[in-house]
Amino acid sequence: MKTMTCRQLGGPCDHPHTGETADDVIKAQDRHLREAVRAGDTTHQQAHEDMKGRWRRPVKALGWYRDAKKSFAALPSAG
Numbered sequence: 258m259k260t261m262t263c264r265q266l267g268g269p270c271d272h273p274h275t276g277e278t279a280d281d282v283i284k285a286q287d288r289h290l291r292e293a294v295r296a297g298d299t300t301h302q303q304a305h306e307d308m309k310g311r312w313r314r315p316v317k318a319l320g321w322y323r324d325a326k327k328s329f330a331a332l333p334s335a336g
């Protein structure tokens with residue numbers, strides 16, 4: 258398991274996401290952004306829009322995913 262924070266994934270806070278794969282933490286971040294915005298948190302609005310845009314235009318977002326996966330791969334594993 259590895260941990261990436263909301264900030265490491267382009268968000269504004271230090272909320273940690275843990276997962277086995279980069280996809281896990283990216284999905285957790287997506288959920289976190291959606292929940293924060295739904296709860297009225299305006300600081301997460303921009304990151305949420307960015308994430309929604311990535312789902313809509315996956316080809317354009319490939320670079321972002323590659324970077325996120327690279328960051329995830331470079332993290333020390335917590336076991």
Ligand SMILES: [Zn+2]
Pocket residue numbers: 263264268269270271272289293301
């Ligand atoms: Zn956050």
